[in-house]
Amino acid sequence: MTRRGGVSTGPVASLNCGFGADDDRAAVAENRRIAAGAVLPGATLVGVHQVHSADVATVGDPWDETGKPKADALVTDRPGVLLGILTADCAPILLADPEAGVIGAAHAGWRGAHGGVIGNTVAAMEMLGASRDRIGAAVGPCIAQESYEVGPDFRAQFTDGDARFFMAGEQGHWQFDLPGYVLHRLTEAGLQRIEALHRDTYAEPDTFFSFRRSTHLGEPTYGRLLSLIGLRA
Structure with missing residues (x-):
């Protein structure tokens, strides 16, 4: 989903789907209803409390908004369930093995991708019967290398083997290639069918929310994009 087509106003106009933003809860709920209805009408939307971890929740009986676990990915084999991941510069990843009827959704910022999410x-997904040689993955909009300046403490988290994902920037700083790194980790996980949108959340303010852009502009809050995948009942 983009940021368009919702009912929120102000800095988070218009399709803000995150309750964590400084937004009217009724507006967020309506935005989530709009988004879910556009993807899989009648499905139950399920999310997690995202904490930049490598943890994955398996969805059996869907939980409500107040009972969601702390994790940064979800998987399910239940028809009629819509998995939702919120992002605002991090990479949303949607995965599916149609033959097995198993889907997944992951929130991959640098920390989660580096940690193994x-x-x-x-x-x-394999625990539910999927096979990694059949799983297809799609990487949605996220912050691009040109927009992602990082400092020496960030660079120190990575090994020399990851040097290709860092481009020299201002003195003592680098530009980090998050989408490239995410694609690398997907390939490293054994996936062969991978597509990426290659859209920069930071550079497209009319289309996407961006935490970093909102911070740089001194805005009081920032919206969240919602990426969705579901199985038809």
């Missing part, structure tokens, strides 16, 4: 999501 992608591989853990694939493994959790």
Whole structure:
């Protein structure tokens, strides 16, 4: 989903789907209803309390908004369930093995991708009967390398083997290639069918929300994009 087509106003206009933003809860609920209805009408939308971890939740009986676990990915084999991931510069990843009837959704910021959320999501899908040689993955809009300046403490989290994902920037700083790194981790997990949208959330203010852009502009809050995948009942 983009930021368009919702009912929110102000800095989070218009399709803000995150309750964590400084937004009217009724507006957020309506935006989520609009988004879910556009993808899989009548399905139950399920999310997690995202904490930039490598943890994956398996969805059996859907939980409500107040009972969601702390995790950064979800998997399910239940028809009529719509998995939702919120992002605002991090990479949303949607995964599916249509033959097995197993789907997954992951929130991959640098910390989660580095920590193993992608591989853990694939493994959790396999536990439900998926096969990694059949799983297809789509990487949605996220912050691009040109917009993602990082400092030496960030660079120190990665090994020399990851040097290709860093481009020299201002003195003592680098530009980090998050989408490239996410694609690398998907390939490393054994997936072969991978597509990426290659849209920069930071550089397209009319289309996407961006935490970093909102911070740089001194805005009081920032909206969240919602990425969705579901199985028809």
